[in-house]
Amino acid sequence: MSFFDESNVAKAKEILARYPRPKSAILPLAHLAQDQNGWLSPEAMEQIADLTGTTPADVLGTCSFYTMLKRRPCGKFVVSVCTNVTCLVTGGPEVLDHLEARYASEPDVTVEEVECLAACDGAPALQVNYEFHERVSPSSAVEIVEGYRSGTRRARTVSGATVA
Amino acid sequence: MTTAEPQAQKTTVTVTVDGVTFEAQPGELVIKAAQEHGVYIPRFCWHERMEPVGMCRMCLVEIEGGRGYPPACTTPVADGMVVHTQTDAVKQIQDGVLEFLLINHPLDCPVCDRGGECPLQDQTLAFGPGESRFVEEKRHFPKPIPLSELVLLDRERCIQCARCIRFADEIAGDVLIDFVDRGDRMQVLNFEEQPFDSYFSGNTVQICPVGALTASQYRFRARPWDLSTVETSCTTCSMHCRGAVQSSSNRLVRLLAVDSEPVNHGWLCDKGRYGLEWVHSEHRLIEPQVRDGGVWSEVSWPDALDRAADAIETAKELHGADAIAVLGGARGTNEDAYVWSVLAKGVIGTDNVDAQLGDGLPAEFVLGMERAEIADLDRARAIVVLDHDLRDEVPVLFLRLRRAVLELGVPLVDLAPAAHGLSAHAAVIARTVPGEPLAANVHDEISRACEGRQGRVVVVVGRGNLAAAADSIVGAAAELARVHDVRFLSALRRGNVHGALDAGLAPGFLPGRTTLDAGRAWFTDQWGGVPAERGLDAEGILRAAADGKIRVLVLVGADPVSDFPDATLARRAIDAVDTIIAVDGFESESTKRAEVFLPCTLWGEKAGTVTNLEGRVQRVGRKVAPEGTAMDDWRIAAELALRLGRDLDLATVDEVTDEIARVAPAFAGVTSELVKSARDGAVLPVAGHLDEIVLRTGELSIMADDGSGTSWDPIKVHGEAPEEPADESEVTAHVDAPALHVWDRRAPQPEAPARDAYALRLVVGRALYDDGRLVSETPLLQRLVRDPDLRVHPSDLARIGVDSGGQVKVTSTRGSQVVAVRADAGVPAGIACMDFSADALGAALLVDAGQPVVDLRVESLR
Amino acid sequence: MTETRIVTKRLRDRPDDSWTIDGALASGAYEQLRAVLAKGDTADVQEQVKLSGLRGRGGAGFPTAQKWSFLPPDSFPRYLVVNADEGEPSTFKDRMLLERDPHQLVEGIAISSYSVKCNVAYVYVRGEFALGYERLARAIDDARAKGFLGRDILGSGFDCDIVVHRGAGAYICGEETALLESLEGSQGMPRIRPPFPAIEGLYAKPTVVNNVETLSTVPHIVRMGGEEYAKLGVNRSTGTRIFSVSGHVNQPGNYEVELGMTFRDLLYGLAGGVRENRKIKFFIPGGASSQWLTGSDEHLDAPLDMDFVQQTFGVMLGSGAIMVYDETVDPVLIAWRLAKFFAHESCGKCTPCREGTGWIEKVLYRMSHGLGRPADLDLLVDVGGNISPGVVNAPFVQTTICPLGPSAVSCIASLNKFFRDEVLERLRNDAGAHA
Ligand SMILES: Cc1cc2nc3c(=O)[nH]c(=O)nc-3n(C[C@H](O)[C@H](O)[C@H](O)COP(=O)(O)O)c2cc1C
């Protein structure tokens, strides 16, 4: 039983071909799996282990190191709010608190606090599915998220794969 | 290293550590070089047998002229290097690291298995400030979680040294645990539902420097200060890993590995490590018994021995000595085997004696082949594996092989019948087909693998397939014997089988690797008589028994019904014998019908010597008093000899050892004194390499003497080579002793039928956790036994028309069975692999010892 | 006081299409690659880079030509790895270069690969940079289509391709050996050195790791000639650098300036001074890892010279990020947030950093949230000293494998140096309030 769907199996082969050692493909394949499924499930890790000639424990060890890879199901929209030093003094924490309260019971939106996003000249900054939004306020941040929820805004895929 | 050529260049470097100046090997790590010269640098993550990682930062030192504080564990020595390990700055760093390690440590030493032998605890005692400066909440994790049936993990105690993870990856190759998460949330873990099922998992418990990993078997059983310890060798298989066995209240509670450079490098397999409980099993029989009118009753030893001696004597008088046969003897010590050999061959006069149960290789080959030592693997030109999966057969030999191939880069030529744990790293793979000669190009392939390399070719040879006659393996070995500068390393697995064969427990042989014919005169002198003619091997004995020609069958720790590959034949034989005399610790399928049962001591209850697969004689230690009135096997034999009219005049086990050294040619020089003082034992025959024997200078210590807390490291016994090697002429003193047997390299012609397209040829190997007594009487291991299934190539599975996991009916000349079948791309097409197991599900009922190979018809049940 | 736009020229000149192949070609992209390949002299590129005095823009400021020269001469394959993991708090220049001028980077990679004789380069892009990743990947495809990458580039016989590898959220992967581990599919944990990457790097092969800005500068050095480039800047800090200025300045942003300019000119002249004309209380000159400076004249009038600030004040220009805080800011709060960052991003491999950063964060949290105790500051200094002996009084060394752990100590040293009395008083008050 394959975790990856047919087009992603092909994409996975392409990814594997980029590296002299298949283990290097663990991160790109994990991104691919998240694009397909929204999170990195055990089944996904098992197949990645299979494809890269490693073990599931190996894949788990690697993937759990990285904060972008989610090992629990999470919302379709991941809202990452920076609270690092520049955003800290320009209102980042307020935006975070507001979004957390606003989306506390909305399973399709996961709000998380993140470290510096390299957008400090536009602080406070946030990302929705890794699309940048700068100089946000609590209210504009909600508007932005709602834009994604209603489909007027769209994010790229992380793996670079086109997802139907 | 040869000292013949004078070296112009200096091959060592001069290093000074804390004012001590010494010579060290270039490339050696500072931490190790310093230790060898008496300076102990504290450490947690470094382990001598693994790649350094420099993680814990406990070993930082100052090096003159260098910048900062490099870790001694990752810094190689250099000429002229001056190292300081005791400066104020270094001490402050060590205190700092210790404090960092403790801030999140639960300090639950009173309830920790490691309490009392914990380096973190030891160093903390020495550390000082009683009060922690850390007032914050400690890190919390749910208390112990199982990583497997055998190993539990307490993440709060873990100090993230990665020793366990590195062991699983580097040494065992079982990447089943890893660090999960990062930073101070980083923890050791297995993947979801995939437990840490490694045959070697127990090693991680031993090398864990704190009590984070504990053994489910040992947990809370004892505190270190209640334990007493004896150095020994594990005889669960023929590797004989060095160990230290510990008991509390006359029960064996723990076996720890001792680091022996030539043998086990500080490792044990889990079967050996945890297979202690069977000794104290409630099923054990510990009093002599006789059967009267079909009913067992306990009797005194003299009565039981009289009964056994009478039966032997009567059979000999009525039917001749040939009507008596002895099977077994591979489970005890060399002394046990030797005295049984004297009893059978010297006193009774029968040569129908075999320590192997049709699951080994002919004694002519094993005793006479040109032998390699285990360490030869490391410097081999190439290694040829002519066996099945060594991981299941001789696990720690597998580790040695894995190291030689992966770490030292020795090319591997894989001639196993199916893929195994090392196939992925093989330079050449040429699968052998049971009953067929080796592929024609094997010699070319071996030369290709060896190209540009020096050293010997080592052929690891075992009985890789219980369903094919041993002849085909001897034939292949004869073929390989043509390789230039080749040596053979036996992989026969049974406990002390090599000791038993050396003691003469094989037809046609006498003790000390000499044949009946060559040794006739000498042993007649020593013993007063030997059998007139070569007798029968196990298969022959069972056939003769089935035909009613064996009247008395003595089973010395042998259970042919469960162990002989052809269970049908074994069952018929056992049923047909008049009198069975059993020397054993347990009742078995074969001893159920016995007339006399003589309870013997088991490992841990007896002292003596054993011989491992490379011919190394080492000691086993007695740690607990025997259960009940169980007696050593050799003493039972001596008592029987006395009742048969011969006083062997052997009072102690040392006397037996010394007699062996005196009369058995290959054992010349291997006296009780030598084996007690030789740190690593001695490889037979010792003449010619006496100078290589390292004598021990100190006793084994579990805790380091200096309290520096190396307890979790593989325990080291120090030693040094004797300055004046013993005089070789002393060792070879018996000028008239017979010569050692040499294998004639004759290749038996396998005469297997051609394979037909509808049948699969059967390959039967043993799983590590088989249904042997040690496993079945150790509940912890019993749970790990896997159901034997039939493994076939996916294309064959498709042809049969079942899914992997489905049931099929298999039929051999012996009969039919229903088994589960599984696809395995490592099994060549046309071959079927199955584990040996005596119960109705295993291969034992399919094997026909009368056939050179077993071909199976496999049908889907639908 | 103006910018000196070299690396940022195209993206400033062509705000609408600088990242496209057409926009880039229209403004001279790949001409230097063409020239270098036409000349066919690998040593010459190295020589020009050496003459330019170019030092790494990733943080450590190591001379680039010297780094290249460590590659063993006859060991192949070898790799060029581009560090585009930009995660140092308040640094945002590489992201701009990726998003707005990827062809400049591609050209720099191709020229540098040619010079060091490598045929495959890997660009490790920070996982969160979705747009940057897309534009770079696109640029590579377009460049390959035009023959600037791939087999037999521009008929020169030189093959070079670029693989873009995306990180997944771990600051430590910016450290070059952690980056290599991550690229090999493992946890991003720094390696023990030696061996250095130049000898055993990616896949145990000789490897050069360079920053995005460093490599983006290479085509310009080729164009100008090394000597000419070296005329820009001051002392051993030659050329220009992009500074990411953020915080309480009126015009935060990236400014490319000639090295040697003063902080005052950069912060007041280019970045527009502090909001509402407040005073600068302190600023962090080289990214979160650096120790701090204050709004004093001595500090503001110091030149942007890597060696000068290091030797004079013990701070670094690091990744070129400057965070400015006015008087309203509580330095303890900033210290805590930085400590929280380092605790979160510690890889966990070595003890002092794994345990020490977490400890520091917990103490600073208390201190910044009114729960401090008078002894806390000295406790921090002492614990910091166990991670980074001498951090308070140079020479500074580390007990850790990589400099992340010591970076977490910089804020403690700075608090102690500039705000000791203020902090102590506050701790006494807080303790009194809770007594
Ligand atoms: C913790 C840590 C994080 C780092 N992060 C980055 C980074 O995000 N980008 C970068 O270019 N260099 C970073 N570096 C520096 C790199 O290790 C390395 O020095 C640099 O990539 C070399 O390129 P350069 O010589 O061109 O500067 C970091 C170093 C450390 C210790």
Ligand code: SF4
């Ligand atoms: S200093 Fe920190 S980040 Fe660097 S290796 Fe040690 S634990 Fe990892």
Ligand code: FES
């Ligand atoms: S760092 Fe050297 S022993 Fe751990």
